[in-house]
Each structure stands twice: as structure tokens, then as C-alpha cells.
Amino acid sequence: MSRNVRGAERAITSAAPDFAADGSFTVELDHFSGPLDLLLSLIREEQVEISDIPIARIAEQFLLRISSLALDEAADYLEMAARLLRIKAQMLLPRSGDGEDWEDPRAELVRRLLEYQQMREVVDLLEHLGEARRNRFARGYLPQEPVPPMAPLALSLPELLAAVDRVLRVAREPTMHDVVPRALDVDGAMETIRAVIALRVRVRWGDIIRREAEPWEVLSALLALLELARRGELKLAQARPFTDVEITRDAAGEAA
């Protein structure tokens, strides 16, 4: 490839009038597409080797830049700033041994920068190719052609069954939820309900759940009710739709 890599210049010049098509907050407003981009540009400005970054100086520049660009609310940049400071601290530690088995704290960062720089080269290429294609129009108006008949489908039962198998395999995987704001307390709710119906034969929904209950409490109470009904400890009845649910102690259940 004859194309030169000019990651830093590119970042400053050509990324300027960006259309952030998704409208989300992006830091490219300030010409950088991310902390690695900014870092590469600093390395270039300082005219130092990626493989031998003067980390203290670059970290300082990085912090200076993200405050002057008012990027400091961007988590990605802050994370990189923290990483640089951490590496800087590690570099100050006295080396044990005599350099042979010393592991450069910058190694991982260097690897990422090289990888990123390589990707920027591909971006240059894509930009060039995309622009060339953008400047050519395909036929815009397809008038007389009726909707082209669809090519026949090639289908086989084994293929369908294999698809069923794949689906089942995925379905068997337990679904993972990373967000558990508050665990449900169904057992606790069951104890509360038992206590209430022990006092009164007939209670209403409002008797077992306080008005300003949180969603998890409502859900816990609901599940507890259903569970108790299933165990036959109580009966649920609703005279008409949208009316209050009536909860009654089940005589049979009590006897059991």
C-alpha cells in the first residue's frame, strides 16, 4: 500500500464536519473519534515513537487536552486518562532484576495503539473507496419493470430441523440478566400475607400492599399470592374485571 498513514492529521482535518447519524452524544464533535485517536495525535505532535512513549509527558498533555476540549464528561476519555496515570505510576516503580524480565507497563497500550493505527489506515481506504462510489449514481428510476418475480426457494426438511435444533440449544441456555436492581422477596411477602389472612378471613389487595409500594414489592406480593393460591392456602376471586381482587382464607387449605 502506498497510502501514507497520517492518522493524526486526518483526525484533525477530515473528521471535522461529522454527521453523527445516530444523534447520540459523541466526542467527535471535537474532531477526535475516541481517546486512542487523541493519544495518537499527541504522540505525533510530540514527535515520539509509539513504541517508546514518554508516558509522563503524554499523560500530562492528554489531561490538558481533555480539559481544554471540555471532553471531561466523556467516560471513555476519563478511563484512558486513568490508565495513563496508572502506567505513569508503574513506570516510577523501581525495577526488580536487571531489565531481563522487566515487563514494560506500556506494552498493552502500545499494542492497542498499533492496532488502532492499523485500523485507521483501513478507514482511510474505506473513506476513499466510499467517496468514489458516492460520486457515482446507480439508476434511480425503475419505471416499467413490474415487481420482478421471486426466484424459487430451495428448502429441505433436514435444514428446517437443524434450525429447530439450533433454536432449542439457544433456548436451553439460561437467560442472563446483568441488571438486577432489587431482588424480589417472595418469601417475605408470603409471610406478610399469611399474617394478614390469619387475622381476617377476607382481605383486599390494598390490605397486603402499601399504597406507595415499589415495583419489586408489588411484584413480590403478586407472586406470593399466586404461590399461596397454588398451595391452596387462600382463594383469589374477582367479581368483575377491573374490580378489586378478593383474597379469602381457604378452609380446605387450613385444614390440611
Next chain:
Amino acid sequence: MTPLAKLLEAALFASGRPIPLDELASLEPEASRAELALALSELREHYDTEGHGVELAELAGGWQILTRPEYTETIERAQLAARPQRLSAAALETLAIIAYRQPIGRAEVEEIRGVSVGGMLKTLLERGLIDVVGRAEGIGRPLLYGTTQLFLEQFALRHLEELPRADELAVALRRSGPAAVAEPAS
């Protein structure tokens, strides 16, 4: 061809609609109507005499380049003869879920597949493999889908009960040969 005729060709090709003469004029404000008309007839003649598969026509809405009618039938026939298309693995999975869980709503299919299946349902509907078979109760009364007669025909099934139950699947898959049940690339 003259530069103006070339420009007109490019513009007529790229335009999303037929172009009236007035608008063609805005391409080259320097050109007079006579020059414009001349360039158009130059383009038309070039198509007619140089043995092109297209022609220049002035229809209701304006000027446009059209495929010569003598080719349309061949083109249509070729599209039909084109190699039979295969459904993508994702479309097959969607179809499988609908076959086994019908009637089923879009939300449930998406729940199982973990991705949005709007486009997929559209493809399967267009192909006539599934159809709307009803509406669920509840908010918005979502559409429910099921498989069609064509689905049975395409898979050479007499009725849905001929599909193996989920717990018989392993046996059925083994019977249909290892090649057919190649693991999805992961």
C-alpha cells in the same frame, strides 16, 4: 456524443423520476432550448443506431431512458430461472419457531431468537410460508403468525404433526444424515 448529450444521459439515468424538459434545462443554464432538444435527439439516435439495449422516450412525466421492450420478457424469464434462493439460517430459525409454537406473536419470536425479526417475518410472509392467523389478547392485540399450506408443500409434509416433537428431534436429525445437520458456524 457531445458533452451535453453525455450530461443528459447521466442525469436521466440517475434521476429518481422522469424529467420534464424544464428541469433538464436547469442542468445547463447556458444551453438554449434548441440545443437541449438537439442533444436529446442525438442521444436518442445514438441509442437507436449504435445497437443499444435501451432507448430514450418522452412519456407523460418527462424524458426517461427505458429498456427496449423486446428484452423485458427475456429478463423476466432469466429472473425466474435464476438459481433457487436459499433461506438464510436466521430465516429458517424464525420459520422453525413459528412452525413449532404457532400461533405465535412477533414479540415471542424475538424473545426466543434474541434479535428483532421484523424483516424476517416480511420475507416469510412474501414467500407465503407463514401468514397472519389471528390476533392475541392484550395490549395492542398483536398479530399472530402460523405456517401455511405452502409451508407443508415446500417441506413435503402432509400435516404439521409430521414434524418431529422436540424430544424426538435428536433422532430425526440423526436419520436425516450428518451433512444436513452441520453445526452452525460459531
Next chain:
Amino acid sequence: MTPLAKLLEAALFASGRPIPLDELASLEPEASRAELALALSELREHYDTEGHGVELAELAGGWQILTRPEYTETIERAQLAARPQRLSAAALETLAIIAYRQPIGRAEVEEIRGVSVGGMLKTLLERGLIDVVGRAEGIGRPLLYGTTQLFLEQFALRHLEELPRADELAVALRRSGPAAVAEPAS
């Protein structure tokens, strides 16, 4: 032009998208691949030498007629056609990573770009440049993304292999590990 070239022109003209060679072949089953290739280059040459406003391009595994770039500005100024919006640098970065590492999950893309890419993936999905191509093994079975046919079309690539290999890029990725990293000058 030869009858085959005329037929190909008509078919290519009738489509707004690139047509794969296989489909072009089914237009004239009698014609060999060599004859087909000859007719295509005849058409291409005719466009190039006879002063046309369009040209024949090979991309995305097929052939397509496109306007010549020198007319684009004029056509756009006359509001007869509009170029698609340019992708942002960030979108191109995401796309480049996916093109090279597909199938790839969101976490990996974020690792390389150093920023979160959720919104960007959504944009690229909506523009049809990437698609979900599978799920990874492991916790949560994350979605895997790959580039689409439309990606090839919009970057006028014949196929993915046309992108330079990693070792053809100017920046060579050194083997990871401290050994490959130059010692700090002491």
C-alpha cells in the same frame, strides 16, 4: 454492439443493483462464460470510447451501470439525484473493524476503538451496512456482527478479499508481548 452485449445492457439497465455473473449467464444459457466476459468488456469499452455519461463497474460480486463521477455535482445541483450522506469517521472506524474481524461482538469492537459503540452499531444496522450474523458462545451469548452485500456495494468492493490483508498495511502489528516492544531508551 453484439446482440449479447445489447441484452446485457438491457438487463443491467433494468436493475438498480449489481447483477451477479450467474444471473447474467441465465439470460442467454447458450453463451459460454468466455462469451459473456467478452460481451461485458465490449459494453464497458463502448461506454468508455463512445463518450457516454455512464460506465460499467464490477462490484459486490456483480456488474452495475453507474454514472460517471464528473456529472455528479451538476446532477445534484439540479436536484435530480442526491448522494447518500457521508459516514462519520467513527462509523467508518466501526465498519473497518467489523469488516476485518467478522464475525465480531460489540465488546471486541469497543476494545479496539476505545469507546462504546452501541449507537454506532444501531446506525450501521439501520443503514444495512452490517447485520447480525450469529451469536457467540459464552455468558449472555452476545450477538456477532458482519458486513453485508450493501457494504460491498457502497464501497465498490468486488468482494471482501479486495480489502488489503493486515500484512499489506503500512502499519505492521507487532506480535503482542513485551518482547516485541522496544525497551525505553535508558
